[in-house]
Amino acid sequence: xxxxxxxxxxxxxxxxxxxxxxxxxxxxxxxxxxxxxxxxxxxxxxxxxxxxxxxxxxxxxxxxxxxxxxxxxxxxxxxxxxxxxxxxxxxxxxxxxxxxxxxxxxxxxxxxxxxxxxxxxxxxxxxxxxxxxxxxxxxxxxxxxxxxxxxxxxxxxxxxxxxxxxxxxxxxxxxxxxxxxxxxxxxxxxxxxxxxxxxxxxxxxxxxxxxxxxxxxxxxxxxxxxxxxxxxxxxxxxxxxxxxxxxxxxxxxxxxxxxxxxxxxxxxxxxxxxxxxxxxxxxxxxxxxxxxxxxxxxxxxxxxxxxxxxxxxxxxxxxxxxxxxxxxxxxxxxxxxxxxxxxxxxxxxxxxxxxxxxxxxxxxxxxxxxx
Amino acid sequence: xxxxxxxxxxxxxxxxxxxxxxxxxxxxxxxxxxxxxxxxxxxxxxxxxxxxxxxxxxxxxxxxxxxxxxxxxxxxxxxxxxxxxxxxxxxxxxxxxxxxxxxxxxxxxxxxxxxxxxxxxxxxxxxxxxxxxxxxxxxxxxxxxxxxxxxxxxxxxxxxxxxxxxxxxxxxxxxxxxxxxxxxxxxxxxxxxxxxxxxxxxxxxxxxxxxxxxxxxxxxxxxxxxxxxx
Numbered sequence: 340x341x342x343x344x345x346x347x348x349x350x351x352x353x354x355x356x357x358x359x360x361x362x363x364x365x366x367x368x369x370x371x372x373x374x375x376x377x378x379x380x381x382x383x384x385x386x387x388x389x390x391x392x393x394x395x396x397x398x399x400x401x402x403x404x405x406x407x408x409x410x411x412x413x414x415x416x417x418x419x420x421x422x423x424x425x426x427x428x429x430x431x432x433x434x435x436x437x438x439x440x441x442x443x444x445x446x447x448x449x450x451x452x453x454x455x456x457x458x459x460x461x462x463x464x465x466x467x468x469x470x471x472x473x474x475x476x477x478x479x480x481x482x483x484x485x486x487x488x489x490x491x492x493x494x495x496x497x498x499x500x501x502x503x504x505x506x507x508x509x510x511x512x513x514x515x516x517x518x519x520x521x522x523x524x525x526x527x528x529x530x531x532x533x534x535x536x537x538x539x540x541x542x543x544x545x546x547x548x549x550x551x552x553x554x555x556x557x558x559x560x561x562x563x564x565x566x567x568x569x570x571x572x573x574x575x576x577x578x579x580x581x582x583x584x585x586x587x588x589x590x591x592x593x594x595x596x597x598x599x600x601x602x603x604x605x606x607x608x609x610x611x612x613x614x615x616x617x618x619x620x621x622x623x624x625x626x627x628x629x630x631x632x633x634x635x636x637x638x639x640x641x642x643x644x645x646x647x648x649x650x651x652x653x654x655x656x657x658x659x660x661x662x663x664x665x666x667x668x669x670x671x672x673x674x675x676x677x678x679x680x681x682x683x684x685x686x687x688x689x690x691x692x693x694x695x696x697x698x699x700x701x702x703x704x705x706x707x708x709x710x
Numbered sequence: 711x712x713x714x715x716x717x718x719x720x721x722x723x724x725x726x727x728x729x730x731x732x733x734x735x736x737x738x739x740x741x742x743x744x745x746x747x748x749x750x751x752x753x754x755x756x757x758x759x760x761x762x763x764x765x766x767x768x769x770x771x772x773x774x775x776x777x778x779x780x781x782x783x784x785x786x787x788x789x790x791x792x793x794x795x796x797x798x799x800x801x802x803x804x805x806x807x808x809x810x811x812x813x814x815x816x817x818x819x820x821x822x823x824x825x826x827x828x829x830x831x832x833x834x835x836x837x838x839x840x841x842x843x844x845x846x847x848x849x850x851x852x853x854x855x856x857x858x859x860x861x862x863x864x865x866x867x868x869x870x871x872x873x874x875x876x877x878x879x880x881x882x883x884x885x886x887x888x889x890x891x892x893x894x895x896x897x898x899x900x901x902x903x904x905x906x907x908x909x910x911x912x913x914x915x916x917x918x919x920x921x922x923x924x925x926x927x928x929x930x931x932x933x934x935x936x937x938x939x940x
Contacts, residue, residue: 619815622776623874624804624832626797704776707815708767 340653340679344669345660346587350580352667357577359491361433361539362570365393365550367557368535369564381532384562389536392553397539399427400526406475408520410460419456421475423524424537431539439467439486442523449485451521457487473520482522535564546570595682603690610634610694617698618706630699635691642687646680722788723881723913724750724773729782731768731936742768744936746782750882750915755908757916757927758938765936766917767886773915774807774884775799787881804833808875812887814867816859816874822846823855826874833878845877846870849903865896872903882913889923901926 367389369382381402390398406421429441438457442449450471457466466484473480526533540549546568557564610617617630625633650671657669731743742765750756760766771777772784775791784791786802794802808829809815816825826842835841846855849869859867868888875883885904889897901923908914908928918924932939 616817616819619817620828620832621800622774622803622809622815623829624800626800626832629832702777704771707811707813 340649340671340676341656341660341669342587343584343591343675344653344657344671345665346580346584347672347675348657348665348667348670350577350584351670353580354573354577356492357573359433359435360569360573361431362573363540363542363546364431364569365396365538365540365546365553365566366535366569367538367553367564367566369533369562370535381534382562383530383532385530386533386536387529388556388560389538389553392556393538393540393549394544396541396544396549397427397431398536399425399431399538400524400531400533400536401428402524402532403534404475406473406520408456408460408471408473410469410471412469413460413462415460417456417459420519421473422519422521424521425526426523428521428537431537435489435491437487437489438465439484442485442521445523446485447523448481448483449523450482451486451488452484453488453519454490455518456520457484471520473522480522482520488521595686599686599690602686603694606638606687606690607694610691610698614698614701614706618701618703621699621703622707627696627699631692631695634695634698635688638687638691639684642684643680646683649683650676650680721751722749723752723786724748724915725783725785725788726772727783727785729769729772729779729784731765731772731777732780741936743772743779746936746938748931748938750913752881752913753908753911754929755904755914755916755927756929756931757918757924758931758933759918759921759924760933761919764933766919766933769933769938770884770886770915770917773882774809775802804829805878806881808878808880808883810868810871810875810883810885810888812890814859814864814871814891816867816870818859821856821858822851822862822870822873825859825870826877828874829878835878842873842877845873848876849873863896864892865899868892868896868900869903872900872907876907876912882915883907885914885916887918888916889918889920897923 369384370380386398386400390396401422401424404421404423405418407416407418409416426442426444426446434441437454439451441451450473452460452466460466460471461469461484466487469484471482471484473482525531538549538553540546547570550566550568550571553566554564557566617625620630620633654671657671661668726746726748729743729746729748730741733740733742746769758766758769768777772779775786775794778792786806791799791802803809817828820828823839823842823846826845827838830838830841843852843855846852846869849872851866851869851873854862854866857866859870862870868891872883872888875885883904888904889900892900897920904914904916905926916923916927924930929940
């Protein structure tokens, strides 16, 4: 039950998290394949046609590069993704700013840090206004922190604590895991070398159809582009989560079946142990139906008590997991709990009826003679 | 008795007519009872004596509607028990027959009061607790109502079993070696209880192999190799 609640909880939290990446945003990556999604070779391309395909959407081109940064005050150095873009990025991608602000137009000496980076460079907090040295392919730059972006992915916060600088994660993961520094780049010329662009589609335009039309136009232009709507990506992730939950549900059913066989065996043994008592009851005038009803009632009370106890324990385990290991609340859905209790009681009843009927049909004389 | 209808006069409570009981033990046939004829009048205390394996318990189980004869008719208050279905047999056991066994057959997890309440509960009667308490007081266990069998002596447990048998005011009490597991003094006390019930008009069938106990009966029958002798 706890596992199901944890999985249901992660789905609820994931959807809440994913919604924050912007469901009306389209990503265009000018790369020949998905392996080099962010730091593949730069492509000199005009972004005008992308904007036209989005029917007047807001666009921000970007270039990505791996960089090493240092905070000279505490000698902390880190490797991360540096993302050059325009100030419009802040108007396109929903930003969850925990400190300061995004970079304004023309602020080429400023940067914005993802929370993960800010926590490591400035563990005491108050990163805004502080300086960093960045060594990227363009050389060493001295940047002032304008703001810090909160990681929207609550689901992985506790897991993140296990991570450390220099771990062998892919560049794509680094980007998706919000371990980046944002700076303003020069995109003043119509044809600039870029890795891609993000586009916020107008309110009345569907992001998915915009992504498709950009993809189609890129093909016509013979460009190695991949365009995807973030809503589509969210749907795919949620479908994957649904599949995981369904697989877990099937495993749960298998566990339930195994448990029911165990309950049946225990029930058989438990009722067999009571043959003497049942024989005395039969001698004293209990009818078969009364014996079966008594055993059923006893088992129902046990099953329901066990069910409610299990829910209590599952809540306790969920609370422990949440406070120690998880960044999301396990979701104990009422219909799942009702199903668990109902199935428990149903299986208890099924496992009781046959042995109870058998016990009620035995000859009390034979039982009492053996006893 | 009218042989066509099986109806007896009102004085005869139990009537066994040519009862035989045969058990199949592998390829062997065991004749536990052979052509038993018996009439028990209301208010009688009949002692049935016999050695082990003579068929005493089998006879008692047939009299108690716990077992069926292989052959012959058993009339309970004029009704042929062979025509009874399971429900009628259960009802007869519950309301009209009281059992007292050698090994007491009490429920160990229940108190004396709960054990005595058992037949009343299955009969769906009202005032169960007061009736059960009254029965226990009658056998001298008024101070032990809430004791479990494990907390009572053998004699006290047998008194609880007697209280359970008489609480429903049955037509007959069938006692199978009621003093068999008790020492002689306690056994005498138990027999006094039976005598008292008999004096109050209760029909009692007492099975024993103890001649001293058997002497208490108004009629003494001997069972030998499945055959009954006066």
